[in-house]
Amino acid sequence: MALNGTNNLLFGAAHFHPTLSSFRRQTVNTEEQDISRIDQLASSAQSFQTMIPLISLCTSTSYPRLEQFLGKKPSISAITSSSCKGLAASASLCQLNDLFSQTSCSISKSNVQDETMNKSSRSYTESRRPSATNSHEKHPPIEILVRCIFLRVGEIDTLNERYTSEIFFEASWLIKDPKTELEYDTQADNFNPQLVVLNNMGDSLRHDKWYSINKTNANGLLEITEHHKFKGIFWERMELNHFPYDVQELSISLTTPLTINDIYFVENKQKPSGVNRTVFSDQQSWHLYEHVEFSFEQYREEYSLDYDQIHPVLICTCHVGRKCGYYIWNAYFLIFLITSSSLCTFAIPPSNSHGRLQITCTLLLTSVTFRWVVNKSLPTISYLTALDVYAIASIVALCIINVFHGVVSYLYYNQIYLATYLTPTNTSELQLSLYPEYSICRIDRYGFLILSFIFCLYQILILLWTFWKPYKRRRSMKRKDEKNRAEFMNKISNSEPPSGI
Template sequence: MAFNVNSNLLLGAGHYQANPRCQKVLTDHLVHSIENMSSTARRTLSAQSLQTTSSQETSCVTPTPTTSTPHPHFPEFSTPQVSTMKTPPLSPIPSSTQIPSSTSKSLTHNTSLRRIDNICSRRASIQKARASSDSVHFPTNKFSNEYAISSETKEVTLENQLIKKQPIEIRVRCIFSRVGEIDTLNERYTAEFFFEASWYDESQKIGTKYDPQMGHFNPQLVVLNHLGDSLKHEKWYSITKTTGDDTVEITEHHKIRGVFWERMELNHFPYDVQELSLSITTPLTTDDIYFMQNKEKLSGVNRIVFSDEQSWHLYEHVEFTYEQHCEEYSLNQNQVHPVVVCTCHVGRKCGYYIWNAYFLIFLITSAALCTFAIPPSNTQGRLQITCTLLLTSVTFRWVVNKSLPPISYLTALDVYAISSIVALCIINVFHGVISYFYYTQIYLASSQPSLTPQAINVSLYPEYSLCRLDRYAFFIFCSSFFLYQVLILLCTLWVPYRRRLEMSRKDEEIRTEIMHKTTLD
């Protein structure tokens, strides 16, 4: 009777009834090995595996007698190796080395059974060892599966950490196409911007249309410092092929108009230099993108259209600063979002405040020095003039402060006005003290019982001495007042003047860079 290799193997495995567990293990391994082999290898193996097994086992195992009767087709039975790899076809055995059929039947039967027993015993011992280890460390199969899954998860996480995604570079450019009115009192200004954001995308092909709604990458830029519903935002895209490789550069163009909030730094008012900024952020985190100034396309300021030119001087250069904002009130506080701040500078034209504030305060304070021309005996006239000048200076200061926001620190104009008020108070107190000493001396002299000529001269002497003291005080006050004017002007003007010089130097640098770039092009 002719049997194929599958029927021979299964028949030989079913003939062995000594160990039921071995029957299942053997069947599984045989079927798995036969399925992994090619058809040619199966035919070759079915004819020669018995002879190969007999030749390998004869050199190391001595055959033992057995009482079992071999199956009639048992010589064709082959026991392949238990392996997960495909077994290559065996080369034919020379006829000179073949074993006689009568000897090979009994020998092969015994050795095959012993080989099956060894395989089954090893498999059983392995299963027992695994069961014991599982019973020690993990009481149930559920825990062992969870442990295996967690190990695989850790390996995947480790691989992801090793292959970390790099954030995308977003190159930005900003042009202040129009700067409108600057409201210092309400800390806001109106402006129109042209903003560009460019990035490289290897997945995007040249000639195809870019559409963020189709799953293409987009930085999702948002204006941060606009006020109310005044924002008008237009957006479009362009694709440019880069030189040298197949990547394309995608540029997102923005046209932004509206009213924007800006915190005014008024420490050096009215010689201050203010920053007008546009803040752009994104819902993406710093792990996804980061901003960088575009060096190939220069940023700038259009100074031709500037409606508040009478009060401010607009500088030409644009500066970029990069910040990071954390979501303080969100559930995930670890998310840090990048922010780019595009800034231009304006310098206040201080001529109006010099003539209408500084100069008038100077005249009011200097008028108080004229009270020293009044004799010390006329105390009422001196105090009346100085108190009137003091009230005038306080009222004038309140009028000047109406053009400034309610801030918690002193500006340069506040320092000058308050110091002038303090000077008026000191002069007023001095006149009161001199008058007090004068009338005290006169009262002591007039209280004598007899008025002789000598007593009259003594009574007039305090007035002469107080007049000399008053004259010395006048010279001291005048010299101190003018020295203070020089010092306070130097202190208040030195820092703003240096900053204005720095802004002018940066304007010269940007002009030189533009001329150089134009010449190269």
């Protein structure tokens, strides 16, 4: 630390307290050396005026702040030489001792001042820290009214589980601050919900945000509305249990670094949410419903230091239903034809087992290949869809028919072998030896009837399940659309003034 005439030596010593004792010893040694030099000058009958430069030199080098304390007394340079002629050398030394005693007193006073300054700084820093009582003070959470409008829904990629959309979102809350009537600035310590999108993919999100202020009639409160416009690619997990009769949810998930003790979300009933269905680029494959649903969840940051903090999550969802006509004609109908063709193999006599097995094995390989082609349009999932169940059931039916033909072929050739080596003793054995296909044809006929009945029953059950389970949700979505439309029309009719006004 560089020392000069304006720096405080004691202030520097307060910061370098480990070397304070060594510094004081050096100061005492320099004082003793200065006193000895002054005694030598006094003993050599020099005047007091010759000692003044030496005193000032010692003061400027050893005690930079000594001049400030000496300034409070009459200056040494103001004393005339005539007043010093009658003074003895001892008297001059006594004045010098008094001078150094005043200096040491001033140094001790400055040490006390530094200690008080350190105490005051510590008290200031402690006062700046949040106290325990303030940290445990609980404030009621702020209610955030939310509204969401899907302005445009773009391409829905089932294979990669994502969709493109442009979304308008509003978050409103009430404040009582007359200073924010013109402009709401979040940089001026004003409240900000700090909303963050969770399910956007990569850097594709384009986010615009602005504020608006509306006056309310309730106690002079102001309604602050934060407007957002999101545009990008959003990830969405596809639920494909009922594929191709599935109804998918297209949602946007929003959260905030604030906890549930700070804010909570509520759907805005005064401003309805909805979906713009006029601009829908994928309408050839999907049917877009017009209502929007809100769900409120909570999540905990598992890898943060504050594990006990729970954050609110808002999920805004619109729904789309897949148009299944393409898959009905190009998947279900073709699988039905392949499976039903296997029943025609019963027209071949049991003696021609080679022809039966060749046809059924060819149909089996065709059905397996067709299934792999259909699955290329679906993501890799660990469960079976409705189309998978139907296709696998058809493959199982082909395998059963193939095994049945093999068993019938084995029984036929076994009867021929027995008829060759048996000597007929009665009429039945004679008939068996002459017509070995008689009993085999009867078994084959019963097998054809049973398998045909099971196949037709399975097709009827598939149709009933389709109308009962997957289409049940579609009917529910349609009712919600009608309800949402009726509520919207009621709000419009209630907001219109009477015709007489």
